[in-house]
Amino acid sequence: MSTCESRTDCGRPLNSEAEANYNLRLRHPDALDQMAAWQRYAAQARAGLAHLPDLAFGDDPDERMDVFPAAQAGAPAVMFVHGGYWQAGDRRDVSFVAPELVRAGIAVAANNYSLAPGATLDRMVAQTAKALHWLRRNAPRFGIDPHRLHVMGHSAGGHLAAMMLTAHGVNQGEDGGELRGAIAISGLFDLGPLVGTSINHALGLDAATARRLSPAHQTRASAAPLYTLVGGDETEGFHAQSRQIAAHWRDVHALPPVTGRHHYDVLDIFRDPDNPWLAAVTEVITR
Template identity: 40%
Template structure:
């Protein structure tokens, strides 16, 4: 799809899931309810600080056994909304399969920039690695995933120069992006940018499609089959950029799913998408 040929309203409908899916608020309310119930079942450690601001926190749902793989999930919300507490239900299948699961929060635009958020996510991942033993986790088995803007952040973390932080370049052993946004230039022409405040340069340096990760870690790039064409193209184009860079990337369209229902598929332990997440960690 050539987004340059779309009107402002047409582009908004393609790139803004809350417009593309009229039931968006109902989905989010259901996420919150499911997540509260999941936290009651899982227990865990809530609002553990990894940084200096109130939103630089994680929720940790430890595996029963020590030395478990560590799976870090990053919520969506176009970097300007939502919270880890609305996605706790995604952790349940992963914990039950044997992974310590970490739900990550970060500061939100417009209070901070996207550059800041990417830095916070990398800081959180480094914190998890440094504290793995206290989380029943193996610091050498870290995996990341995310939904929507969280998928973008997961892939930015995968492309991060970890050696510059004194950490192994292959710190992240696998990643899954679900309904991600990987080329940010179109956002400059949407209402979303009133909060995110992207410039051309910031969009360029934070577009994973332009900077595919130099990694041997396997990737899964998943998207709902019922999403707008532009969102599906985001995943297809990023997947192809990864293949062109020699990355082990697998593309998956989830049948019948829109931008919000796809999270239920991720949380379903018998779904193909959840199976791919578990197989990355050698838990299926």
């Protein structure tokens, strides 16, 4: 997150409405505690679940992936893209999404990508596509059916997941494959509102770049469906983001909002084997 004060973006006036909608550290003062809990849950998941860590899908040190295979060969798979507003987070922080999905017969991969301000958003999109291509090419190594590959992401990761359905990502890719589907949890599909917020200090987006890298302003290049999910207690900005992508693209399916959950604890659905929203996500991936 930006180190600038909440009312200015390093001297530039902020859009107060957008700041209230998207500066989630201000809205949720316990966000760092929530993220620390994720890391504990994730460490427990890695300790208790067979997996292949630190797999290189490219030459950059950031281009690494962990894979949690399913028990049976020919499994569907989902690559989970972490959030952090493109400037924080790590694949290991979200390992806790894997155990219940693996128990349901789904192989799970979690990828890293380079972060701002050292990397541009274009680079992150390209790295996410590279990770998906690599995972498909190497699917037999992990018992994955390459024709049942999904991508799922949270927050900024939801944006990157949706971008995989545009020409910037994976469509009729170099390996001739096609995604089965994308799932965006608390996703960002129109980056325009972020330009006037403190979040943009590290990203350096202008209006034109934000539009070019916004799924809600891009032509869809994949026939794979997009599923969206938000917490019921998210800000109006995030609810509006999901409505906007549904209005712009066909074959967008909004799962019911997760009752009583906000931007951070919405991911708790993956830790509850009886959670109906986890069941809905599992059904999307295994159908």
